[in-house]
Amino acid sequence: MRKLMLLLPWVRRGRERVLEEELRSYLEMAAEEARRSGMPAEEAEFAARRDFGSILRAKEDVRSEWISPGLESVVQDLRFAVRSLRRTPLFTGVAVLSLALGIGAASTVFSLVDGVLLKPLSYRDSGQLVYVREVVPELAGVYPTLPANWNHFSYWREHVRTFDGLCALSADQFTLTGAGTPEKIDGVRTSPDLFRVLNTEMARGTGLTSDVDGVVITDSLWQRRFRGAENIIGQRIVLDGRSATVAGVLRADFRFPKGAEFGSLAGLGKHIEIFRQVPNRNVDWDGEFDFIVIGRLKPAVTLKQGMAELSLLSTQMNAAHSIESKPHPVGEPLQDVIGGSVRGSLLVLQGAVLVLLMIVCVNLTNLMIARSNGRVREFSIRRALGADRRRLLRQLLTESFVLSFAGGALGVALSAFTIRFLAQASLDIPRLNEVHLNAAVLLFSLALTAACVCLFGMVPAYRAQAVSARFQKQSPRLREVLVGCEVALSTVLVFLAALFVSSLTHLLNVDKGFHEERAVAMDLSLPGLQYADSAARNRFFERTLSQMRALPGVLSAAMISGLPLAGESQVNGIDVPGSKSDWIDPATGSLMLVNVRFVSEQYFETLGISLVSGRTFRQEDQARKVTVISQRMAAKVWPGQNAIGRKFTTGSGVGEVQVVGVVRDTYNGRLDAQPTLIAYVPYQIRTPGSGSLVVRSAAEPSVVIRQMQKVIWAIDPNLPVSEVRTMAEMVDQALAQRRFQMRLASAFGAGALLLALIGIYGVVAYSVEQRRSELGLRLALGSTGGELMALILRRGVVPIVLGLLIGLCIAVGLGGVVRSLVFGVSTSDPVTMLAVIVILGGSGLLACVVPASRAARMDPAAVLRHE
Amino acid sequence: MLILRTLLLGELHGYGIAQFIRQTSQEALLIEAGSLYPALQRLELQKLITAKWKNSDTGRRARFYTLTAEGRHKVAASMSRWEEFVSAVGLVLHPKETA
Numbered sequence: 001m002r003k004l005m006l007l008l009p010w011v012r013r014g015r016e017r018v019l020e021e022e023l024r025s026y027l028e029m030a031a032e033e034a035r036r037s038g039m040p041a042e043e044a045e046f047a048a049r050r051d052f053g054s055i056l057r058a059k060e061d062v063r064s065e066w067i068s069p070g071l072e073s074v075v076q077d078l079r080f081a082v083r084s085l086r087r088t089p090l091f092t093g094v095a096v097l098s099l100a101l102g103i104g105a106a107s108t109v110f111s112l113v114d115g116v117l118l119k120p121l122s123y124r125d126s127g128q129l130v131y132v133r134e135v136v137p138e139l140a141g142v143y144p145t146l147p148a149n150w151n152h153f154s155y156w157r158e159h160v161r162t163f164d165g166l167c168a169l170s171a172d173q174f175t176l177t178g179a180g181t182p183e184k185i186d187g188v189r190t191s192p193d194l195f196r197v198l199n200t201e202m203a204r205g206t207g208l209t210s211d212v213d214g215v216v217i218t219d220s221l222w223q224r225r226f227r228g229a230e231n232i233i234g235q236r237i238v239l240d241g242r243s244a245t246v247a248g249v250l251r252a253d254f255r256f257p258k259g260a261e262f263g264s265l266a267g268l269g270k271h272i273e274i275f276r277q278v279p280n281r282n283v284d285w286d287g288e289f290d291f292i293v294i295g296r297l298k299p300a301v302t303l304k305q306g307m308a309e310l311s312l313l314s315t316q317m318n319a320a321h322s323i324e325s326k327p328h329p330v331g332e333p334l335q336d337v338i339g340g341s342v343r344g345s346l347l348v349l350q351g352a353v354l355v356l357l358m359i360v361c362v363n364l365t366n367l368m369i370a371r372s373n374g375r376v377r378e379f380s381i382r383r384a385l386g387a388d389r390r391r392l393l394r395q396l397l398t399e400s401f402v403l404s405f406a407g408g409a410l411g412v413a414l415s416a417f418t419i420r421f422l423a424q425a426s427l428d429i430p431r432l433n434e435v436h437l438n439a440a441v442l443l444f445s446l447a448l449t450a451a452c453v454c455l456f457g458m459v460p461a462y463r464a465q466a467v468s469a470r471f472q473k474q475s476p477r478l479r480e481v482l483v484g485c486e487v488a489l490s491t492v493l494v495f496l497a498a499l500f501v502s503s504l505t506h507l508l509n510v511d512k513g514f515h516e517e518r519a520v521a522m523d524l525s526l527p528g529l530q531y532a533d534s535a536a537r538n539r540f541f542e543r544t545l546s547q548m549r550a551l552p553g554v555l556s557a558a559m560i561s562g563l564p565l566a567g568e569s570q571v572n573g574i575d576v577p578g579s580k581s582d583w584i585d586p587a588t589g590s591l592m593l594v595n596v597r598f599v600s601e602q603y604f605e606t607l608g609i610s611l612v613s614g615r616t617f618r619q620e621d622q623a624r625k626v627t628v629i630s631q632r633m634a635a636k637v638w639p640g641q642n643a644i645g646r647k648f649t650t651g652s653g654v655g656e657v658q659v660v661g662v663v664r665d666t667y668n669g670r671l672d673a674q675p676t677l678i679a680y681v682p683y684q685i686r687t688p689g690s691g692s693l694v695v696r697s698a699a700e701p702s703v704v705i706r707q708m709q710k711v712i713w714a715i716d717p718n719l720p721v722s723e724v725r726t727m728a729e730m731v732d733q734a735l736a737q738r739r740f741q742m743r744l745a746s747a748f749g750a751g752a753l754l755l756a757l758i759g760i761y762g763v764v765a766y767s768v769e770q771r772r773s774e775l776g777l778r779l780a781l782g783s784t785g786g787e788l789m790a791l792i793l794r795r796g797v798v799p800i801v802l803g804l805l806i807g808l809c810i811a812v813g814l815g816g817v818v819r820s821l822v823f824g825v826s827t828s829d830p831v832t833m834l835a836v837i838v839i840l841g842g843s844g845l846l847a848c849v850v851p852a853s854r855a856a857r858m859d860p861a862a863v864l865r866h867e
Numbered sequence: 868m869l870i871l872r873t874l875l876l877g878e879l880h881g882y883g884i885a886q887f888i889r890q891t892s893q894e895a896l897l898i899e900a901g902s903l904y905p906a907l908q909r910l911e912l913q914k915l916i917t918a919k920w921k922n923s924d925t926g927r928r929a930r931f932y933t934l935t936a937e938g939r940h941k942v943a944a945s946m947s948r949w950e951e952f953v954s955a956v957g958l959v960l961h962p963k964e965t966a
Contacts, residue, residue, distance in 0.1 A: 018930070019904075021928075021930075022881060022904070022929075022930045023904065025880070025881075025882070025927060025928060025929045025930065026880075026881050026882045026885075028927060029880075029882040029883075029923070029925075029927060029929065030882060032925065032927075033886075052899070052901070053899055053901040054901065057901055058901040058904055058905070061901060061902070061904070061905040062904050062905045062908045
């Protein structure tokens with residue numbers, strides 16, 4: 001250990017000082033002794049030195065005690081490598097930075113993949129958890145799967161033997177009043193055995209029991225609302241105006257999947273903080289598919305066996321309870337469901353990042369070769385002075401090791417930083433909060449670094465050895481092949497980036513059907529207790545809307561039961577008189593489903609949804625059975641006919657309504673899906689207990705928001721106002737993931753392009769350098785500068801063209817992988833391809849022209865004199 | 868071993884050790900500084916001796932070496948081994964005297 005310490009330069013320097021001083025003190029003592037015996041001072045000193053022998057030799061001998069020779073030479077190699085790398089700061093800088101970027105990006109993305117896809121959910125034995133849904137054959141065209149029906153769930157739970165437990169939960173929101181401002185909190189209603197199925201324990205309390213009043217809260221809610229009070233268990237809190245008892249607090253590390261991961265139909269909120277029992281209720285055996293069912297398979301049971309039993313049970317159940325829709329259950333591992341929505345894009349990202357890393361390595365190989373070619377003279381001299389070939393090789397490898405280690409360390413630091421940053425960003429990536437730089441990621445980075453050492457260290461080492469043995473200039477073919485590879489790989493990434501950019505552009509150009517400018521939206525939900533009858537709810541909305549319209553600057557205000565882009569809900573089939581029973585969509589052969597939206601008048605004006613034909617709602621339409629439908633619905637149900645005046649029947653308490661107008665399409669779900677079929681009805685038909693207020697105002701959004709809150713609290717101080725945002729923010733949110741994808745892909749593409757350019761420039765510049773005298777001679781013999789340029793350009797252009805072609809072929813071949821991720825553009829879109837060719841070819845050519853034109857301008861006399 | 872033996876008498880600096888060995892061996896064993904210091908260094912790294920800076924009798928700063936417990940143990944062991952060796956060699960060289 002002490003010996004190893006001596007490898008550290010400062011420890012070593014200290015040691016040197018001690019040695020120096022000690023030897024001096026020896027000499028002085030010897031001299032003093034000699035003086036005492038009568039020698040003159042000067043002679044005494046000389047005698048002491050003479051007796052001592054060689055001081056240098058003695059020092060060297062002492063030093064050799066410090067370190068064994070093998071270790072010493074490694075240290076020597078390391079120091080030499082650092083020194084020689086420091087001599088070429090540009091090369092070292094480019095190499096270390098590009099490695100750091102490559103490794104940093106790779107390990108960041110790997111952390112994401114690891115955290116989101118590979119690492120099991122943070123529940124014990126989470127591999128046994130199954131997410132069970134139901135498939136209703138006649139709805140399968142629109143909704144491939146549906147949440148489960150409560151009765152079906154109960155039937156399974158009662159009879160199933162391959163599962164350790166089954167639980168069902170559904171979305172709910174609770175208004176927490178009492179301590180502090182009223183707050184709307186996302187929660188779920190669940191069967192009490194949820195936590196047993198997930199296999200998590202409470203930090204406090206017993207958890208849900210058969211007591212219907214009991215609630216379980218998360219650690220975050222406990223800390224935030226109750227300041228972590230010790231006596232929380234058994235305390236009574238007020239939810240939706242009724243009292244409930246806290247029966248358990250979850251551990252701080254408990255994570256519940258974000259709502260969106262269960263699909264928009266499940267309608268779970270974003271941050272679930274309250275778990276409460278499902279109230280007893282009577283539900284139909286048919287329809288009412290509302291519950292998320294999670295099951296835990298018995299230890300040795302496979303998913304297939306478990307689902308086979310459930311299917312069998314469903315068949316029995318369908319017969320026993322004469323269920324007409326004949327649903328059957330499907331199950332998939334809960335893990336797949338959670339990461340599933342982003343699996344595709346993450347894997348593509350991972351692929352892209354590996355390609356980028358490959359480019360980095362190829363580029364480094366290229367740089368190293370250029371460097372080692374430039375050092376032929378140095379190696380030859382060292383060979384001549386007696387360095388053996390193994391030693392030279394080892395030293396070159398040490399250099400690459402130092403480089404990749406520095407790059408790797410920087411890369412890991414970079415990735416630690418990016419991951420921290422990503423975890424804070426509000427991206428819609430499930431389990432993002434569980435992502436962090438862990439040991440696996442570190443190992444992955446180290447493995448990559450080691451791979452880089454081998455990849456770009458061995459080639460130049462091998463070549464340098466050959467070079468120094470023969471002292472001969474190499475043909476630069478290898479470097480051209482490398483540049484070709486680089487261009488090909490970059491083409492793939494640039495093409496990917498181009499696809500994402502054009503997807504986003506297409507998405508931005510999608511006609512959303514409404515104008516988001518100057519519109520502010522606010523979500524409200526009226527507690528069932530105080531607003532039990534629709535008259536009370538009506539009064540509330542009427543008062544609120546009229547007061548909001550009176551606010552200064554407000555142009556219009558309206559209410560709707562579900563905003564565009566906020567998810568599909570109130571989904572119903574329709575009945576058209578004259579046709580038999582439910583309306584079937586001829587295109588898909590399945591039920592036609594529409595979103596019912598309860599709106600106040602002025603809704604279309606407020607959001608700027610323009611009228612296609614007929615009219616919008618008027619004052620006198622309140623509670624009249626009229627409807628305004630979306631354009632696409634009109635075209636589907638009455639193709640080629642006038643929809644105005646037609647009648648249809650639908651659910652959600654609407655009954656039969658008559659069409660009075662047709663409006664532009666909007667999107668309730670994703671912007672990159674089809675527009676939603678929507679039937680708007682006056683809210684007074686069946687006033688909903690929750691909805692959103694939308695206000696279009698000439699004033700600043702922040703001012704409007706404050707005024708809106710004031711109005712609400714003046715009418716009901718206990719009403720929570722949770723989600724307040726501008727419509728522009730909603731649109732932004734809907735685009736966030738695409739934008740993120742596009743930015744990442746562009747960053748990769750730009751990085752790849754830059755690296756390829758460095759490579760091309762390097763090759764051409766190097767070949768110019770090597771052929772200086774030849775070119776000078778040609779100039780002297782009468783070649784024009786243009787001819788010379790053409791000669792040199794050929795060097796660079798051939799690999800660029802070949803690389804581009806190969807890269808495009810690969811990109812088109814890989815098109816299938818990204819097809820699901822792009823929108824509005826084909827994966828072999830000729831325009832995109834042309835753009836890639838222009839970008840890569842153009843900038844590549846530029847990278848060639850710079851050194852070539854420098855060659856063409858050189859002074860032949862000077863060059864030849866130099867020879 | 869000679870160094871260790873010398874240090875058995877108490878702490879001493881490098882020059883002192885060299886002088887002591889020269890005097891006690893009646894100038895028969897001359898230890899050169901060139902081999903003394905590497906040896907001291909080795910012993911120090913083996914933790915048989917420790918060193919610290921001190922002022923000598925003449926008021927000069929010097930590095931004084933002391934035996935460690937391990938060092939003492941080592942001296943005793945190697946001295947007895949040396950004596951066995953010497954007596955064994957003696958037996959071979961003068962077989963009659965003991966016979």
